[in-house]
Amino acid sequence: MDNQERNFMDLSQIPWGEVKNHAYDVVVLPWGAIEPHNFHLPYMTDCILSYEIAKDSAKKAFEKSKTKSMVIPPVYFGAQNPGQWNKPFCIHTRIETQKAILTDIVSSLHGQGFRKLVIVNGHGGNSFKPLIRDLAVTYPDFYIVSVDWFGFIPTEGYFDEKPDEHAGEQETSVMLHYHPELVDMNEAGDGKVNPVKLKSLQNKTGWVPRNWDEVTTDTGIGNPKKSSATKGKIYAEKVTESISELLTELKYYTI
Numbered sequence: 001m002d003n004q005e006r007n008f009m010d011l012s013q014i015p016w017g018e019v020k021n022h023a024y025d026v027v028v029l030p031w032g033a034i035e036p037h038n039f040h041l042p043y044m045t046d047c048i049l050s051y052e053i054a055k056d057s058a059k060k061a062f063e064k065s066k067t068k069s070m071v072i073p074p075v076y077f078g079a080q081n082p083g084q085w086n087k088p089f090c091i092h093t094r095i096e097t098q099k100a101i102l103t104d105i106v107s108s109l110h111g112q113g114f115r116k117l118v119i120v121n122g123h124g125g126n127s128f129k130p131l132i133r134d135l136a137v138t139y140p141d142f143y144i145v146s147v148d149w150f151g152f153i154p155t156e157g158y159f160d161e162k163p164d165e166h167a168g169e170q171e172t173s174v175m176l177h178y179h180p181e182l183v184d185m186n187e188a189g190d191g192k193v194n195p196v197k198l199k200s201l202q203n204k205t206g207w208v209p210r211n212w213d214e215v216t217t218d219t220g221i222g223n224p225k226k227s228s229a230t231k232g233k234i235y236a237e238k239v240t241e242s243i244s245e246l247l248t249e250l251k252y253y254t255i
Contacts, residue, residue, distance in 0.1 A: 009058045011072045019070075025251040026061075026069040026116045027109055030054045033078025033123035034091040038167035038220030040188035041175055043089060047074040049171065050122030052178045053149045053240055057120070060244035067244075067251040069118075075101055078123040083212030087219070099131050106135055110142050116250050119146045120243065124165065143255050145246065149239050158235045161223045163193055168222020170235070177232030188225065189218030 007013050008022055032047030042048070051074045058069035077093035084090050102119075109117065119128055128146040135144060150170060161169040168191050176183050194215050195202055212219060 007055070007059075009062065009069055009071055010055055011070055022068055024068045024070045024114070026067065026118060026247050027114050028054045028058055028069050028071045028118050028120060028247070029105065030071065030074035030120045030122065031078070031126060031128075032074055032076060032121075033080070033093075033125065034076055034089065035078070035080060035084055035123075036087050036090060036219040037171070038189050038191060038218050038224065040184045040186075040224065041167050041172060042182050044076070045167070045171060045175060046078065046122035047076050048179060048182070049174055050074055050120045050149060053122070053174075053236065053243065054120040056236065056240040057243035057247060060240055061247035061251075064244060065248040065251060067248050069247050072105075075105075077101070079125040079127070081125065081209040081212050083210070083214065084219070086213075095131075098126070098128075099134070102128070102131050103135065103138075106139060106142060106144070110139055115142050115255055116253070117142070117144045118243070118247065118250070119144065121146060121148045122150065124148075124150070141255055143250070143253070145250070147243060147246070149243070153235070153238050153242065155235075158231060158238075160226050161191075164222035166216075166222065167191060167220035168224050169227045169231070170222070172224035172227035173229065173232030174236050175232065176227055176229040177236055180229060185224070185227070189220055191216065191218065191220030191222045191224060193221050 008018055030050035032050050034043050037045045054071045058071050061067040061069055077091055080092040085092050132144045155170055159169040164170050196210055200206055
C-alpha cells in the first residue's frame with residue numbers, strides 16, 4: 001500500500017513519516033469492551049463498531065471542513081456486570097484502571113501539544129463523566145468530549161425491536177453494515193430479557209448492576225432477528241454525520 005492509498009487519519013494505517021506532515025485538529029479515541037455478544041456477534045463488537053464509527057466520522061469531517069482528526073487505536077477494556085465476569089475471556093476493567101489508561105493517554109497527548117479529544121464509546125457499561133471531570137482539574141486547557149455512539153440518536157424509526165440494549169437489532173444491523181463477515185445470524189439467540197427480581201428496581205426507584213445470568217440466557221438484550229445491513233447503514237450515516245459536525249465545531253473552538 002503506497003502513501004496515497006493510506007488514510008492519514010487512521011493511526012493504525014500510517015507511519016511516522018506521514019504523520020509528521022500533518023497538523024491535527026482533534027484526536028479521536030474509540031473505546032469498547034471485551035465481552036460476549038449473544039451467539040452471533042464477536043467479543044470485540046464494541047471495539048470494532050466504535051472504531052468504524054470514529055473513522056467514518058473523521059472522514060466526513062475532513063470532507064466537509066478539512067478538519068484533520070487522528071483516530072487512534074481503540075481501548076479494548078470496559079466495565080462489566082455480574083453474570084458477565086464468569087464468561088470465558090470476558091474482561092472486567094475497574095474504574096481505577098480506566099482512569100489510569102485515560103490519564104496516560106491525555107498526559108501523552110497534552111505533552112505533544114494536542115488539546116482536544118473525543119472519546120467514541122461503544123460499551124454501555126463505560127462511564128467517562130467522573131474521569132473527565134477529574135482530568136479537567138489536572139489539565140484545564142485540555143478539552144475532552146465523550147460520545148456514546150449508540151445512544152444519542154433515538155432508535156425509533158430506524159429499528160423495530162424493544163428493548164434493544166445489547167447485541168440486539170441496533171448493534172447487529174450496524175455490524176452487518178460494516179463487517180457482515182463477522183455476523184452469523186443462523187446462530188443468533190432471541191435476546192429475551194427477564195425482569196430484575198425487585199419491583200423497586202424494575203420501576204427505577206434504585207439501581208444495581210444487573211446480573212446478566214438472571215436477565216438473559218444468551219448474553220443478548222434485544223432480539224436481533226430483524227437486523228439488516230440497510231438499517232445499520234442508515235443509522236450509522238446519521239450517527240457519523242452528527243459526530244463529524246462535532247469534530248468540525250471543535251476545530252474552530254478556542255479553549
